[in-house]
Amino acid sequence: MNMKTSLRIPAFLPAAALLAAGFMACASAAAGTPYTERALRNYDTYCVQCHGVKRNGRGVNTRDMAVQPRDHSDAKGMGDIPDEEIAHAIKDGGLAVNKSVLMPAWGNVMSDEEIKELVAYLRFVCNCGSTK
Amino acid sequence: MKRSLLAASLGAAFAAGPALAADNPGTGILKAQCISCHAIAKPDNMTLDRLWTRKGPDLYYAGSKFNKAWLVKWMQEPVRIRPAGEFYAKHVKAGDKEDVVDESTLTAHVKLSKADAEAVADALMALTGPDGLVAKGAFKGDKVSMAMGAMFFSKLRGCAACHSAKPGTGGASGPELYTAGERLQPDYIYSYIKDPQKVDPHIWMPTLNLAEPDLQRLTGYILQLSASEGK
Structure with missing residues (x-):
């Protein structure tokens, strides 16, 4: 799975995504929790x-x-x-x-695996949580 | 990308040949003017990436979805149905308080003459889509209490988060629903609420696992909204 580690407020514009990818290619320093392209796409x-x-x-x-x-x-x-609890809320709703x-x-829209990836992405966005 | 999408649409249209009446002038207009944005045959790649690249809603099941009279009217005077366009994610931007619709990204729909609109509507109504996509006869037609319907729509099932039940209120990422009864067939509304992902894979509407009474109540409420609010 393609992992992205740049941009905390992430790429919601294709141009920004390209920039981020370019940045990734020449920067080795990873900032925050890695996340998958799929999680970013699902979030967007x-x-x-x-x-x-x-x-x-x-x-x-x-x-x-x-x-x-x-x-x-x-x-x-x-x-x-x-x-x-985050995964539970995504999978089964607020109630x-x-x-x-x-x-x-x-x-019914995202698999358990996709939801797990989304939780990792949320940890990246908030720069907080269980891995901090 | 554009070319491949067009080629895919053309290929798909060819594959769907039997559903399209060759002698209908509307079919020619569909193929000439509509397929660069709309799929008139079921695409092979029903992926999330495709959802991001398509330019308009799929029409390969239009005959199981729309009311013909509305199609004829709308194609002559097209107005926006989804406050944030289709697809919303391409048309929103951060605002002072909350995200707002970026009107500059929205384009007007092609407008047809009365004769062309009627011909295209005929062609579209022949596109009924895959068997079983819409459950025929599923909506029982019972009248529902508007007060009860509104409570379920807004407070108990959360539909108002994304949809508007009257002009100017509610969410913006889903289509307005005060015109849905005029636009859509009752069984389509029922089937879509029951499982949006079955009708339109990867669509940004969740499947809520609603019980049968909820499906009947919400379908009835949405149909009655058109009679009371949509005029």
């Missing part, structure tokens, strides 16, 4: 609509929401949640972890 497809292009919980759908989505860039808030129904279950 399914999560950005609510969690935002900046990963700050301010997606295009949030204007009228009664409960705001989790800010994935918040190291403190994200750092308090174990990996298993499964006593959170909002507005977070749907993605277990």
Whole structure:
């Protein structure tokens, strides 16, 4: 699996992705937890609509929401949640972890392996959590 | 990329020959004007990457999806159905408070004459897609309480996160639903809510594992929305 280690606020524009890839090719210093291309693509497809292009919980759908989505860039808030609970919330939805129904279950869209990769990506975005 | 997409669409269109009536002038218009953005036969590569490269919704099951009268009307006066375009991820940017739609990235849909719109609608209605894609007769047609429907739509099932039940409110990444009853066949609405991934693989709508009463209630609510809000 192709791993990427650059750009904490990641590449949501193709040009930025190319830049990141170029940067990777000549830089050996790895910053943060590695993540997969697939996790980034899944985040940009399914999560950005609510969690935002900046990963700050301010997606295009949030204007009228009664409960705001989790800010994935918040190291403190994200750092308090174990990996298993994050995976559980993604797979089975907010209600499964006593959170909002507005977070749907993605277990029919992403495999357990993809969700595991997504958790690793979230750890990279927040720069926090179980591996820190 | 563009060329290969076009070639794929052309190839797919050829493969779907029997479904397209050769003597219908709408079929010619479809092939000349529509296939650079829309698939009119099921593509071989139903991958997430394809979802990112396609330019418009797939039409190979249009006959199982749309109401013909709406197609005829819309192709003459096309208006945006998805507030953030299709696909939303290509049309949003960070705003002062929350992400906003980047209007500069959205383009107008081709507009057809009345005669062409009617011909194309005929051709589209012949494209019914794979067997079993839509469960015929699944929606039982029961009238639902709008108050109860609204509660399920917004508070209990979270649909309003991505969809608007009336103009100017709700989420932006999914299509507006106050016109859905006018646009879509009831059994398509039911089947799509039940398993969006089966109809449109990798689509950014989750499959919620809804029970049968929920599917009936939400389908009925969405259909009735069109009668009350969409005018």
